[in-house]
Amino acid sequence: MMPGKLLQEIAQAKPWTCREEEAFLNIARTYEYLAQTLSEFFREYHLSMTQYNMLRILRGAGPEGLNCTEAARRMITHDPDVTRLFDRLEVRRLILRKRSSVDRRVVLASITEHGLELLSQMDEPLCDLHVRQMAGLTPEKLETLIEACEALRP
Structure with a gap:
């Protein structure tokens, strides 16, 4: 078996x-x-990845919004202080509680029109970024990657 690329990247001999x-x-x-790469993209919109994730969750929840517990459960990466996350988004008038x-x-927290407009501005450029990030994968390898990642989670 040939040594992988990672060994070279981190200069590991063992x-x-x-x-x-x-x-x-x-x-x-x-x-x-x-x-x-994503952090650099979100910086242009003065958001963190966690803030963006919460805005997407609240957009998906619709006008009725979600309570803190349910919103936190849906996050891609766990944030132990959802209340402070909501505080920061509310100060920017991106959500309403x-x-x-x-x-x-x-x-209940819900996304505001201002929050919806911001996400709308980001949707296409972010999709383009993801396409560039995954450009090294054929459609078949992309499917295999998705399946492999899902197989690793309970």
Whole structure:
């Protein structure tokens, strides 16, 4: 078996303990590369990846919005302080929070028109970025990647 590209990238002479270690570290290295590109993209819109993720969740929830717990459950990456995340988005008038009419203890968050407009501006350029990020994969390899990633999650 030929040494993989990652060994060269990180200048490691010692072979991997097992093939699974090599796979894991390749996923981690690739995520960091892709996340850096995304962070640069989001910086142009004065958003973090986490803020963008929450805006997408709230857009998908529709005008009724979601409570904090449900919104946090749907996030791609876990954020332990969703309340502060909501605070930052509300200050920018991207979301609105209100008490539930059914249960006054529950606070619902929904995306504002301003938030919808921002996401609308980002949709096409972000899709273009993802296409560029995945340009090294044939459609078949892209399908295999998606299937492999999904097989690793419970």
